[in-house]
Amino acid sequence: MAFSLSTHPFLGAPSSVRLSSLRPSDLHNLPCRTLQVGPHRHKLQIQAVGNTFGNYFRVTTYGESHGGGVGCVIDGCPPRIPLSESDIQFELDRRRPGQSRVTTLRKETDTCQIYSGIAEGKIFVDTSLQGMTTGSPIMVKVPNTNQRGDDYNEMSEKYRPSHADATYDFKYGVRSVQGGGRSSARETIGRVAAGAVAKKILKHFSGTEVLAYASQVHKVVLPQDCVDHEGLTLDQIESNIVRCPNPEYAEQMIDAIDAVRVKGDSVGGVVMCIVRNVPRGLGSPVFDKLEAELAKAAMSLPASKGCEFGSGFAGTFMTGSEHNDEFFIDEHGRIRTRTNRSGGIQGGISNGEVIEMRVAFKPTPTIARKQITVTRNKQAAELIFRGRQDPCVVPRAVPVVEAMVALVLVDQVMAHYAQCQIFPLNPALQEPLGVAKT
Incomplete structure (x- = not known):
């Protein structure tokens, strides 16, 4: 029988063509022997997954580091939210490469364009609707303008240690060599763009604010009591190139990055993220706990x-008596906790306190020092990367962590509203969504 990849159901073909109906001998005749199934495997379904995040506020990212561009499609954004390219550009500029000596030297403007999902033009009688989201999918694209594919010629055969080069080959049998393709941190542009929209919704809806900062670079650790999470501002975070709100520790972190940068090496670190004014009740018991959703978002990030x-x-x-957060009634009559060792989440559900989470990032695997590796044809080799790389991902990871946390929270707000807020509330215990707390 004749085969066409476009006719197979795992690529969106009509259900009339089923892989399970093929004879094993037919499967062996697929181009490049892309699929082989044992004689007793009667049903096989393959689905392309891994590029979409969220359930209600769904984000699909696309593009590769050295392709024509990268971006995202946002599905599920509420209508009538004021949104412009400048809202998204502000966050992209924070993530943009080449802004200081502690990041990659790749120069990109990362200028975003919104192609759909925003009301514009002169067709509206009510001009106040212009610049508002329409409820339809929002497509954002950022062109790539500073590719240097020749930097990766050696990596077409040699695997970078601790990078995705080898595992992509193990899984797919083929990979995009230039820039690492989808494994590149450039993929996170789509996340940051979508996160900018999510942040705006959270701020508009409930006054929720997501902030992150560098709390550790290599062996330089910022003590938590050095930062007032209630009074922390974005200006404090952005006051230096490493995005640490404490000037003294920021200088030490910069020195730590400089020390390895000049040697062609790299270091890792930790990003602290806090969320203030969090609605109570976000998250679910058991498998869909808020920590689980946030952890998945964080662990999906490169490095x-x-x-x-x-x-x-x-x-x-600690012991239980030391660790427990004792309750009290504040001056507004709300149930609060005196400490916050739970990090704003109890039983998988937000309790209204500040959410505190930390994300650890490994040293950048792409370094300009000699490493021992192997080639695709299983020969021993040495590798020295001669291109551009981040000596530490932490400074640029800060806005990316914020974006992923915001995406989770918007999704959780929508889920909570659908399950618990469309019916009459128990006013003694439940608080309506959309009310900013003071």
Whole structure:
């Protein structure tokens, strides 16, 4: 029988063509032997996954580091939210490469364009609707303008240690060599663009604010009591190139990055993220706990290797009486906790306190030092990368972590509203969504 990739159901073909109906001998005749199934495997379904995030506020990112551009499609954005390219550009500029010596030297303007989902033009009788979201999918694109594909010629055969080069080949049998393709941190542009929209919705709806900062670079660790999470501002975070709100520790972090940068090496670190004015009740018991959703978002980021909330692993050194957050009634009659070792989440559900989470990032695997590796044809080799790379991902990871947290929270707000807010509330215990707390 004749085969065409476009006729197979895992690429969106009509259901009349089923892989399970093919004879094993037919499967062996697929081009490049792309699919082989044992004789007793009667049903096989393959679905392309991994590029879409969220359930109600859904974001699909697209593009590659050295392709024509990168971006996202946002589905589920509420209508009548004021949104402009400048709203998104502000966040993209924070993530943009080439802004300081502690980031990659790649120069990109990262100028965004919104192609759909915004009301514009002179067709509206009510001009106040112009510049508002329409409820239809929002497409955002950022062109790539500073590709240097020749930097990656050596990587077409040699695998970078601890990079996705080898595992992409193991999984797909083919990969995009230039810039790492989808494994490049440039993919996060789409996340940051969508996160800018999510942040605006959260701020508009409930006054919720998401902030992140560098809390550790290599062995330089910022003590948590050095930062007032109630009074922390974006200006404090953006006051230096490493995005640490404490000037003294910021200088030490910059020195730590400089020390390895000049040697062609790299270091990792930790990003602290806080969320203020969080609606109570976000999250669900058991499998869909708020920590689980946030952890998935954080661990989907390039180079992330760990995530913790509140006291995190340090809580294992405490007793229950030391760790428990005692309740009290504040001056507004609201139930609060005196401490916040739970990190704003109890039983997988937000309690209204500040959410505190930390995300650990490994050292950048692409370095300009000699490394021992192997080639695609299984020969021993040496590799020295001669292109551009981040000596530490932490400074540019800050806005990306914020974006992913915002995406989770918008999705959770929508889920909570659908399940618990469309019916009459128990006013003694439940608070209506959309009311900013003071």
